[in-house]
Amino acid sequence: MNDTMSLVDTHTHLALNEYADTLDDVLNRSRQAGVDTWMVIGTSLDESAAGIELCKKHPGMYAGAGIHPHEAGKQEKGWLEKLRHLTGEDRVMAIGEIGLDYYYEFSDRYRQRQVFRQQLELAGQMGLPVIIHCRSAMDECLAILDEWQRDDIPVVFHCFGEGPDLAQQILDRGYFISFTGLITFDNARQVQKTAQYVPLEQIMLETDCPYMSPHPKRNVKPNEPAFIVHIAEKLAQLKGLTLEEIAQATTQNSRLFFGIG
Ligand SMILES: [Zn+2]
Numbered sequence: 001m002n003d004t005m006s007l008v009d010t011h012t013h014l015a016l017n018e019y020a021d022t023l024d025d026v027l028n029r030s031r032q033a034g035v036d037t038w039m040v041i042g043t044s045l046d047e048s049a050a051g052i053e054l055c056k057k058h059p060g061m062y063a064g065a066g067i068h069p070h071e072a073g074k075q076e077k078g079w080l081e082k083l084r085h086l087t088g089e090d091r092v093m094a095i096g097e098i099g100l101d102y103y104y105e106f107s108d109r110y111r112q113r114q115v116f117r118q119q120l121e122l123a124g125q126m127g128l129p130v131i132i133h134c135r136s137a138m139d140e141c142l143a144i145l146d147e148w149q150r151d152d153i154p155v156v157f158h159c160f161g162e163g164p165d166l167a168q169q170i171l172d173r174g175y176f177i178s179f180t181g182l183i184t185f186d187n188a189r190q191v192q193k194t195a196q197y198v199p200l201e202q203i204m205l206e207t208d209c210p211y212m213s214p215h216p217k218r219n220v221k222p223n224e225p226a227f228i229v230h231i232a233e234k235l236a237q238l239k240g241l242t243l244e245e246i247a248q249a250t251t252q253n254s255r256l257f258f259g260i261g
């Protein structure tokens with residue numbers, strides 16, 4: 001990376017305990033690597049609130065607030081009003097991550113769909129973009145989004161791991177696809193094909209740290225935003241483009257999508 005390039009990490013969990021004692025160092029290494037803007041994502045009311053607090057201390061940091069499908073079954077009466085209150089905070093630029101996870105199915109499927117729909121409504125009311133977590137539930141996720149009918153709200157499918165056919169259904173709707181370190185793994189041919197296939201105009205990048213450390217840092221835990229450079233390099237290689245071209249396009253996409261910077 002040269003001095004003029006910058007990257008946005010559009011999906012981090014920097015509010016988690018993994019970084020409690022190390023965050024300043026993690027952010028310094030990130031800036032040195034040219035990664036100077038971060039989205040801190042919420043999976044619960046607590047993580048969303050913690051992310052918002054971090055944003056107040058760190059320039060370049062913005063928050064997503066939302067209830068992850070894993071947490072859908074744990075929400076008690078009043079959760080939606082609490083979330084609505086959080087999404088009104090200055091640095092909250094998205095609702096997320098929300099969606100369906102039928103792979104782990106930690107929450108009852110009916111409840112997952114209900115909590116997903118309620119948060120989509122909230123995004124519509126607040127005019128905030130949506131970050132989707134979708135695992136083994138693509139048909140239902142898309143059906144719920146189609147039913148929602150809000151073409152004016154930007155949507156991204158994060159940590160994409162599917163092949164080009166499913167990607168096409170997302171692209172057809174004008175949504176974005178966000179790639180993690182998955183595309184750097186040798187055994188991930190299918191998602192690498194997707195990365196080659198998806199137009200650069202609809203791509204964003206993320207580490208999803210502390211999870212998903214990319215090659216060649218795969219054994220380094222926790223993952224951190226500086227490592228997004230390896231994801232950008234892999235995407236450049238897959239697309240036959242330069243790292244500069246990848247950085248410029250994905251940074252512009254991210255800034256427009258979230259309305260930041
Ligand atoms: Zn996720």
Ligand SMILES: [Zn+2]
Nearest residue numbers: 011041097208
């Ligand atoms: Zn996440």
